[in-house]
Amino acid sequence: MGRALRTTIRAAFPMMAAEGVKTALGIVAGAALARALHPEGRGLYAAIVSIATTAVLIGHWSLNTSQIAFWPHRVLRARLAGNAVVIGFGMGTITALLAFAAAAACDPRTATPALAIALASVPFTVCWLNLRGVLLLRGRTRLVNQAQLASGFAQYLPILALAAFDLLTLTAVVACWAAASVPAVLRFTGALGARALRPARALAVRQLALSGRYHLGLVAFHLLPAADTLLLGFLHSPREAGFYTVAAGVLMLVKIPTEAVAHVCLPGQVGGTGSGSRAVTTHMLGLNLVISLGCVALIAAGAACALPFVYGPPYAASVAPLLALAPAAVMAALIKPVEQHLARLARPRPMTMITLSALALNLGLDTALIPAWGATGAGVASSITHAVTAALMITWFVRSPD
Numbered sequence: 001m002g003r004a005l006r007t008t009i010r011a012a013f014p015m016m017a018a019e020g021v022k023t024a025l026g027i028v029a030g031a032a033l034a035r036a037l038h039p040e041g042r043g044l045y046a047a048i049v050s051i052a053t054t055a056v057l058i059g060h061w062s063l064n065t066s067q068i069a070f071w072p073h074r075v076l077r078a079r080l081a082g083n084a085v086v087i088g089f090g091m092g093t094i095t096a097l098l099a100f101a102a103a104a105a106c107d108p109r110t111a112t113p114a115l116a117i118a119l120a121s122v123p124f125t126v127c128w129l130n131l132r133g134v135l136l137l138r139g140r141t142r143l144v145n146q147a148q149l150a151s152g153f154a155q156y157l158p159i160l161a162l163a164a165f166d167l168l169t170l171t172a173v174v175a176c177w178a179a180a181s182v183p184a185v186l187r188f189t190g191a192l193g194a195r196a197l198r199p200a201r202a203l204a205v206r207q208l209a210l211s212g213r214y215h216l217g218l219v220a221f222h223l224l225p226a227a228d229t230l231l232l233g234f235l236h237s238p239r240e241a242g243f244y245t246v247a248a249g250v251l252m253l254v255k256i257p258t259e260a261v262a263h264v265c266l267p268g269q270v271g272g273t274g275s276g277s278r279a280v281t282t283h284m285l286g287l288n289l290v291i292s293l294g295c296v297a298l299i300a301a302g303a304a305c306a307l308p309f310v311y312g313p314p315y316a317a318s319v320a321p322l323l324a325l326a327p328a329a330v331m332a333a334l335i336k337p338v339e340q341h342l343a344r345l346a347r348p349r350p351m352t353m354i355t356l357s358a359l360a361l362n363l364g365l366d367t368a369l370i371p372a373w374g375a376t377g378a379g380v381a382s383s384i385t386h387a388v389t390a391a392l393m394i395t396w397f398v399r400s401p402d
Contacts, residue, residue, distance in 0.1 A: 008287060011141075012260035018145035019256045022152030027310065029156040030249060032163035033173055034242075034311040041170055043238030046245040048174055050226040051099055051110075052118035057222050059095035059126040062215040063087060064133040065343040066207040071137050071270050079200035081134045081192055083207060086199045088127030096122035114174040121178035128181045131188040139267050143191050147184035155180035214343070217352030220359035224385060227359070228366060228378040235370045244375035246307065246315055247322035251329045254295040258288045258333035262340060269340050277341055281397065284337035292333035296326045317375075324379030331386035338393045342400070350396055358389040 034042055063084065070076045096119040104111035128147070135144050158176045162168045189197060225248060232241040261284055268280040300323055308316040342351055362385040369377030 008261060008265065008283070011264040012257065015141055015145055015148075015260040015263060016257050018148045019260065022148055022156075023253060023256060025152050025156035025160075026249075029159040029163075030246075031310045031312075032160060032168065034246065034315060036163060036166075036168040037170060037173070039239045039242035039314055042242035042245065043233060043240075045170055045173055046229050046241055047110075047233055047238070048112075048115050048118050048170075049177060050229045051103055051115060052096075052122060052178075054223060054226050055095040055099035055119060055122045056092070056125045056129070057219050057226075058099075059088075059092040059122055060129050061087065061091050061208065062211045062218045063130050063207060064211075065214040065218070065348070066211040067130075067133045067137060068266075068270050068340065068343045069210060070203070070207070076200075076203055077137075078196075079198065079203050080137075080207075081131060082197045082199035083204045084130030084134050085127055085189065085197055087204060087208065088130040089123045092123030092126035095126075096120065114171045117171065117178050118174050121181055124185050125181040128184045128188065131185070131192075135188065136263050136266050137270060141264060143188070144263070147187045150183035150187055151180040154183045210348075213348035214351060217348070217355035221355035221389065223359060224362050224382060227363060228382055231363075231366045231370055232375060232378055235367070236374045240370075240374040243315065243318045244321050244325075244378055246311055246318040247325055247375065247379065250299060250303070250307070250318075250322060251296070251325055253299060254292050254329040254333060257291045257295065259336065261287055261291070262336045265337070266340060269337075270344055277344055281337050281341040285334055285394070288333040288337060289330070292330040296329055300326055321375035321379040324376045325382055327383040328379070328386040331383070331390040334390045335386070335393055338390075338397045341397060342393070345400060347400075351393075354389060354392045354396070357392075358385050361385050361388060 033045070037045060067080050067084075070080065099122070100111065100116060100119050103115060128151075132144055132147070135141075155176050158179075159168065159173060162172055162176075228248075229241050229245060232244055265280055265284050269277045269284075303319045303322050304316075307318050307322070311318070339351070362381055365381030365384060366378055369381050371377075373380070
């Protein structure tokens with residue numbers, strides 16, 4: 001086990017480093033953004049990004065699940081990259097247009113140029129996620145790391161430059177966010193080449209059908225942060241949404257090492273036998289539990305001093321939501337490995353039932369807790385939801401056949 005642990009960490013370290021550089025840039029840029037836009041503007045920015053992120057989640061169509069399921073078939077895997085591009089741009093464009101129309105219908109004031117800019121990036125982001133899934137299955141983590149760095153520089157360096165000249169506005173920040181996915185897509189497609197990007201229509205139909213069976217449940221679960229942010233703005237205030245997004249953003253640091261472990265272990269989960277996949281998944285669960293607990297403990301210990309110092313005195317109010325949300329970060333680190341293993345088994349119905357139930361639970365808890373407790377109530381709701389979801393998914397993993 002010690003040798004396996006060292007091997008996993010050694011393989012994951014470059015990905016942790018790339019994501020760490022991007023996150024460090026994001027923290028510095030986020031501090032400049034928070035000071036320039038203030039909590040109210042930060043909340044509006046979070047709402048716009050939440051709408052665009054929701055469009056990405058829907059347009060992604062959970063294509064990674066079908067990529068994992070079809071990967072053992074060597075004849076089919078050669079066409080997965082081409083389908084990733086075609087399906088990504090097609091589904092991304094459709095969901096971006098629908099999201100703008102829905103926002104305008106619900107509240108015409110939200111149909112702003114800033115929202116249009118954010119939604120224009122959706123096809124590129126969906127394509128990026130689709131291609132990244134294929135490249136991770138191929139074990140091409142170096143290329144993924146390079147794209148991560150490129151996207152980080154494209155998003156955060158312009159924000160820092162604008163902040164230096166006191167030119168940072170809501171629309172400018174949204175434009176920087178929207179530009180982040182373009183360099184990654186160009187890097188992926190250029191490295192793969194035209195031959196590897198040829199699509200296969202019959203396989204695309206099969207992918208859409210299989211992924212669609214997972215999609216509703218996975219979208220429901222991944223919508224939890226966006227639902228928290230939007231409900232905070234609706235049931236309480238944009239100011240509380242701003243506090244919550246800062247807390248959630250800081251806890252995203254936990255994902256750097258745990259997601260790296262999940263990504264580098266993915267080929268082992270998918271390419272081996274059933275018992276081999278189970279062993280890799282169990283190894284990932286133990287490692288991610290230790291890593292996430294350590295990261296959360298460090299973040300919680302320094303939050304009271306670090307948040308006001310980095311983001312400004314008003315953001316001392318983000319400390320309580322961060323502590324309330326901390327257990328969710330640990331549970332999310334455990335859910336990812338199990339999610340990948342269960343996608344290999346191609347059994348979408350139980351996963352969909354679990355994740356849909358999680359969304360319903362979260363919405364009910366948000367409705368009960370946010371009016372009285374604001375961002376802290378949203379953090380408590382998310383932690384309870386993630387704990388229940390992790391318990392159900394791990395139980396299913398333990399009981400599922402190889």
